Amino acid sequence: MNLADIRAQFPILNESVRGKQLVFLDSAASAQKPRAVIDAMVHAMEHQYANVHRGLHWMSERTTEAYEGTRDAIAALLNARDRHEVVFTGNSTGAINLVAHSYGRGILRPGQAVLISGMEHHSNIVPWQMLRDAHGIELRVAPITDAGELDMTAFEALLADRKVGLVSITHMSNVLGTYTPAARIAALAHAYGAKVLFDGSQAIVHRKIDVQALDADFYVFTGHKLYGPTGIGVLWARRALLEAMPPFMGGGDMISSVSYECSTWAELPHKFEAGTPAILESIGLNAAIGFMNSVGYDAIAAHEASLTDHALSRLAGIEGLNVIGRAQDRGGVVSFTMQGAHAHDIATLLDRQGIAVRAGQHCAEPLMRRLGLDSTARASFGIYTTHDEIDTLADTLIRVREFFA
Amino acid sequence: MTPFVQPEDPSAADAIAGIADELSIFDDWMDRYQYIIELGRKLPPFPEDWANDSHRVPGCQSRVWMEAALRDGRVYLAGASDAAIVSGLVALLLRVYSGRTPAEIAATDPVFLKDLGLIEALSTNRGNGIAAMARKIREIAAVMPAA
Numbered sequence: 001m002n003l004a005d006i007r008a009q010f011p012i013l014n015e016s017v018r019g020k021q022l023v024f025l026d027s028a029a030s031a032q033k034p035r036a037v038i039d040a041m042v043h044a045m046e047h048q049y050a051n052v053h054r055g056l057h058w059m060s061e062r063t064t065e066a067y068e069g070t071r072d073a074i075a076a077l078l079n080a081r082d083r084h085e086v087v088f089t090g091n092s093t094g095a096i097n098l099v100a101h102s103y104g105r106g107i108l109r110p111g112q113a114v115l116i117s118g119m120e121h122h123s124n125i126v127p128w129q130m131l132r133d134a135h136g137i138e139l140r141v142a143p144i145t146d147a148g149e150l151d152m153t154a155f156e157a158l159l160a161d162r163k164v165g166l167v168s169i170t171h172m173s174n175v176l177g178t179y180t181p182a183a184r185i186a187a188l189a190h191a192y193g194a195k196v197l198f199d200g201s202q203a204i205v206h207r208k209i210d211v212q213a214l215d216a217d218f219y220v221f222t223g224h225k226l227y228g229p230t231g232i233g234v235l236w237a238r239r240a241l242l243e244a245m246p247p248f249m250g251g252g253d254m255i256s257s258v259s260y261e262c263s264t265w266a267e268l269p270h271k272f273e274a275g276t277p278a279i280l281e282s283i284g285l286n287a288a289i290g291f292m293n294s295v296g297y298d299a300i301a302a303h304e305a306s307l308t309d310h311a312l313s314r315l316a317g318i319e320g321l322n323v324i325g326r327a328q329d330r331g332g333v334v335s336f337t338m339q340g341a342h343a344h345d346i347a348t349l350l351d352r353q354g355i356a357v358r359a360g361q362h363c364a365e366p367l368m369r370r371l372g373l374d375s376t377a378r379a380s381f382g383i384y385t386t387h388d389e390i391d392t393l394a395d396t397l398i399r400v401r402e403f404f405a
Numbered sequence: 406m407t408p409f410v411q412p413e414d415p416s417a418a419d420a421i422a423g424i425a426d427e428l429s430i431f432d433d434w435m436d437r438y439q440y441i442i443e444l445g446r447k448l449p450p451f452p453e454d455w456a457n458d459s460h461r462v463p464g465c466q467s468r469v470w471m472e473a474a475l476r477d478g479r480v481y482l483a484g485a486s487d488a489a490i491v492s493g494l495v496a497l498l499l500r501v502y503s504g505r506t507p508a509e510i511a512a513t514d515p516v517f518l519k520d521l522g523l524i525e526a527l528s529t530n531r532g533n534g535i536a537a538m539a540r541k542i543r544e545i546a547a548v549m550p551a552a
Contacts (some may be wrong), residue, residue, distance in 0.1 A: 018434070342488030344467040345442075349490075352434035374487070375467075402488065403439060 001299035007384050009034040020354030022390045027335050028174055029358055031227045040287035041280050044290055052279055053253055063192040067279055070286040076179040077289050078236050079210040085097040086243030087235040088277050092201040093123040095220035095235035102245040110136030110163040113159055118370050119173045122363045124199045124324045139314035149327030167196045171203035176325030176360045177333035186215040201225055203321035206304055206331045208297035232281035242268050249274040307381045312317030314394035320401055324376055332381035340404035343375040349400045409481035410448045417513040420501040426500035444528030445492025451485035462538045467491045469534040473545045479504050480546050494535045502542050510546035
């Protein structure tokens with residue numbers, strides 16, 4: 001993998017911020033977009049655009065073909081058995097809410113439980129609380145260890161009474177960088193009669209996902225973290241589950257026939273895709289997947305592992321700086337605090353040097369409470385991140401440290 | 406020692422001009438922030454029992470608290486934050502607005518925060534909470550009786 005060639009594909013990386021070269025270390029919040037994604041969306045708007053699944057005309061048919069082509073690309077990306085298992089949503093949040101609604105209210109029965117972990121994003125907490133309050137479902141939380149890993153003994157104990165109908169868990173923490181042992185989680189869940197959903201918002205950016213090898217039941221991710229556009233996400237689920245689930249939203253494109261007395265639902269996956277979908281965004285997402293495939297997950301994983309090692313080693317050398325989480329299996333998301341400095345102070349000072357990091361609670365307030373922290377600063381890496389950028393971060397943090405020493 | 410900031414400059418406009426002058430001494434934002442952090446450290450101590458939710462200015466990333474009191478037709482302000490840079494920005498804001506009449510506060514647009522490059526946007530509640538504090542000061546002043 002030639003990093004200079006990859007960086008050349010991301011126009012925004014040439015931007016200056018406050019007179020400094022941009023050092024973008026906030027890819028876990030949203031990644032920058034390669035030329036291929038930008039061009040694909042512009043090309044569609046200029047040359048090939050109409051609504052999908054509706055018009056018996058050239059533009060609509062060609063656009064439908066592009067939209068459905070993204071579904072094929074996602075099925076291949078995830079190694080899905082069947083392209084009809086791929087449902088487009090607005091983002092991961094939309095996908096989890098779809099499952100909470102259609103599977104939660106449609107299939108789970110009051111008295112059953114949903115099991116999440118202690119390191120979830122709010123998007124994998126709040127939909128289940130809403131389900132709990134509306135539908136009499138118990139919400140259980142599997143604790144994490146001080147190292148920031150899922151406590152597997154406690155996890156299994158929470159499954160033991162077989163009341164858990166669904167395990168919904170992150171595949172990679174957006175705060176700690178921890179990968180959860182997804183295949184083991186799925187095997188345990190299944191052994192106790194539960195289905196399993198993985199929130200792959202972070203993981204799919206860095207690792208090849210094979211839903212069959214993981215033996216997952218649901219897998220969700222969002223396009224904008226995968227170098228694609230905002231406004232498009234994916235729910236993958238086993239066909240039998242999707243067939244059993246009632247629709248979430250009603251409207252156009254999701255019906256086969258409508259009368260005032262009753263409507264019948266369209267075939268999968270359209271049953272879950274009410275209304276005009278994110279057409280241009282689907283075209284952009286396909287280009288993003290093409291970009292990922294052109295680089296290759298092996299090269300991406302090797303580059304990012306090297307970046308993470310470098311970052312952990314540089315940050316460990318800064319007095320008063322504390323990296324949060326020390327999971328064995330971790331990726332390029334590094335949260336830290338600094339003695340005497342608020343995360344907000346750190347981010348403000350880094351920003352003046354053109355370095356973008358996130359500061360705050362990272363949409364994971366319960367995890368922050370578990371860690372005993374008000375907030376952290378977080379640097380996150382992408383395919384285009386360089387070792388030099390990490391050195392710039394570390395060198396600037398040493399200057400920041402002098403402010404508060 | 407009163408937690409309320411006593412005005413050093415004859416008017417809010419003079420305070421803004423003074424801040425602009427002082428910040429212009431530095432060529433580098435790192436140095437500017439060092440100065441701002443020092444100003445925060447010199448704020449009058451904020452009573453611990455005021456550092457609660459009823460004194461909290463809603464903001465996203467850091468916590469900001471404030472209190473206001475009317476004396477002789479002027480609004481006196483106290484404030485604090487758990488973040489160092491934000492404390493400094495609170496100090497700047499109180500230097501401009503504390504000890505002024507409601508009419509002067511109403512006439513002093515917080516756009517100076519943006520003009521001096523201290524915040525990026527006045528419209529957002531997220532970010533450092535300073536824009537929200539400026540709005541709150543002006544709301545409080547607007548409902549205070551004129552002298």
